[in-house]
Amino acid sequence: MPIEVTNCSDIAAEDLCAALNLAFSDYVVPLQMDVSAFKDFQVQRGFSAEHSFVARSGNEIAAFWLASAPLKDYGNRCYTLSTGTVPAYRRKGLIKTLFHMVSNACQADGASGLQHEVITTNSGAVAVYEAMGFRRARELLVYKVPAELHSVSVADGFEIRPLPVYDLPAHIEVFEDVQATPQNSRAAIGSQPETTKIMGAFQQDGALIGWGAIYQGGAVAQIAVRKDVRKQGVGTALVGGLARAVDTELLSFMNVDAEATTLTAFLTALGGEEVLRQYEMRLQF
The missing domain is CATH 3.40.630.30 (Gcn5-related N-acetyltransferase (GNAT))
Known part of the structure; x- marks a missing residue:
């Protein structure tokens, strides 16, 4: 089934929450968040549906990149709340595709860049983001x-x-x-x-x-x-x-x-x- 990429304007919080839990189910820090906590997570971190994108196979979310609008206090960069790919859809380049979509949406809104946090021991993710052009700014404990x-x-x-x-x-x-x-x-x-x-x-x-x-x-x-x-x-x-x-x-x-x-x-x-x-x-x- 072909992959369709859209922003999150029409994606329910319940569906995003389920995709996030599945994507992080086998990570260093496994994540299981209920919908109420996920909605709080969205509000707290400034989720913007217009700056966030998903890759879908039919009705199933295969990957996501959740982002905020540009933040004045952070050099007008957009903040990445979370990115992830569910296990069955990994190694298909979906995060790179979503990165381009998010970047285009953020630049169109006047953003100067993007920022997010990555666990230091997740060397694969660090390498992927560095290949996209991200650079390490500081260490957070x-x-x-x-x-x-x-x-x-x-x-x-x-x-x-x-x-x-x-x-x-x-x-x-x-x-x-x-x-x-x-x-x-x-x-x-x-x-x-x-x-x-x-x-x-x-x-x-x-x-x-x-x-x-x-x-x-x-x-x-x-x-x-x-x-x-x-x-x-x-x-x-x-x-x-x-x-x-x-x-x-x-x-x-x-x-x-x-x-x-x-x-x-x-x-x-x-x-x-x-x-x-x-x-x-x-x-x-």
Whole structure:
């Protein structure tokens, strides 16, 4: 049966979810996502049906490339949410075909390029993307941290309490050492106000000195402490507040920049373990 390539404007979330689960069923990190979680995944990562494409054989999705619209905060690049080919259709060049379709759609909308993350040990995928013109921009780490912090008392001089997303500080160096990846961006955090919890650390005079955001499943999107008050227990108190906010026993810190040594040392001190490395890969049109 011939392969038909279309964008995702008429593709149901249920069908995309099923294809994604099948494509990643035998990967290093097997994936099984229900439709509700997949819809959250789409919203959080900025899914755009017009910039995303599938290859279909009849009614069956054989491969997909899911992407966002151009993102101003990321050099006007489009972010790849996920790509994959179901096992029965691999080695047929479908991802390369979808790459050209996605690239054309993104360029037509004024995008400067594409970016995404790839597990470093998936050498085959890394080679394929490099052949397309992607280059490694940075290494991103995933940490698992035990949330044994529920009873940790907050040091004198500040308190931890919920922080509305609209009160998050601007992107300023006094708080942030590196830029978060799109899946943990301000837009991602604000996209799911019902389930994403944001906690702030406040001095007694009301000044914000740190904050953190966590998704319902226990993945910490961002954590930031003002540089002049670091190593005073603010970060530890924030992690405890985040753990309590979603009632989890294990926190995941996703896409931690390997060069953010202050953060990696902090996570290690909390008993965190590095469980995965990814490359952030970028393509310039």
